[in-house]
Amino acid sequence: MATTSYRDIKLDMLRRITDGEWPPGSLLPSEMDLSGHYGAARATVSRAMRELADEGLVERKRKAGTRVRPSPVRLMRMEIPLVRTEIEEQGAEYRYALVRSDIQIADDWLRARLGLEPGTEVRHLICVHFSDGQPYQFEDRWISLAATPAARTVDFRTSGPNEWLVGQVPFSTVEVSFSATAADDEQSHHLGCAPGDPLFTVERQTTWRDEGVTFVRLFHRRGHRMTTRY
Template identity: 35%
Template sequence: MTDKRRHSWTEIRDSIRQMILDSTYGPGDKLPRDEEFAARFGCARSTVHRAMRDLAESGVVERRRKGGTMVRRDPVTRATLNIPITRLEVEQKGSVYQYQLIRQSVQATTPAIMANFGLPEPRAMLRVEALHLADSRPYIFEDRWICLETVPEIASVDLTRDSANEWLVRNRPYSRCDLRLYARPGTESDSEVLQSNAGDALFVMERTTWIGEEPITSLRAVAHPGYQLVTQG
């Protein structure tokens, strides 16, 4: 029976995942072709293809050229990362959000940023330094590099008004993300921006994203003392 109510790729993905969880298709089983699933769900083949790609990236199925799609015998467990919009994070805490662009400029990538992206040579990118505030107090300072070749539209965004964080989350989906979380003592430089004390324990998040093999953005975010990262599975 065709289920004409399902159209979005996320609904298709969740339906196929449920078939795997309830053993309709077991480990090693070959799944129907995308065209067959499209007919079953009453959606475009491209919608099924997007759902299958997500299942493959999350380690549930294995896609082989000319070999079809199979349920993995040994599924890979991977975390799903939803990049937060800092404005919404602040507002959900009941605080008033503010944003300040500190500086922006086009620069050649530093060795550290080249290493993050895996680039063999420097590339001109947009560097954005900005401060997010909660109730007029520093909340998160971000130092971000954005690839202008992959995200040329960012050049026309007024970053004094719109944060790069929110614009990228809403406008540039990623297919791969590297994330590093750690704590370190605050420095004098941190104190100037975050109004903290030198030596305070600061939470640092480094995140780099790509679409395919093309770099999108590399971020180092430093939070004010007391920041807590909460995630739900």
């Protein structure tokens, strides 16, 4: 690959991180090796790596090299909460179940929500999270495979998409909405409540550089309490 633009180098390095070629914790090639790969000056590569470090994607240490951070990108100092942590911090035992997973063409409403091109494929996942054996959260999630190709083949049967996305995929903006909704038949079945019962609902959309990554609806039974720390 012949390019002298640090922006092009940075974008390609970002792609290799988000595609899983360089997974969290991995050691990146040296600046000298990368300058040879990209056909660019070492200073150009260094600038690209410095910007990735400033954005929280990689960590650079003198004599130890550059590694992909375990939890990339915290520019806004905002943490995407992990439901496992939420439950375990309450002293309860966490359990997870995947209800179903499929790959489909994004519906119009989802394309409009995430800014996706027509024909974009998404991975749709339905999951349930349990606290001490009781239903705690019903998760209805879509992941853009254009923004996150690696999500196509991930096995979510033992660990949920929430944990995988937080550990693997960067984000630059997050939009969160809260509402009260009524349980439909599927939600009531998995949450152990009656159809029509009120649910506390969180909608969360994450974006990386104006490209929609994932949209999720999280449903909780009556009485759920959410606490935010700043």
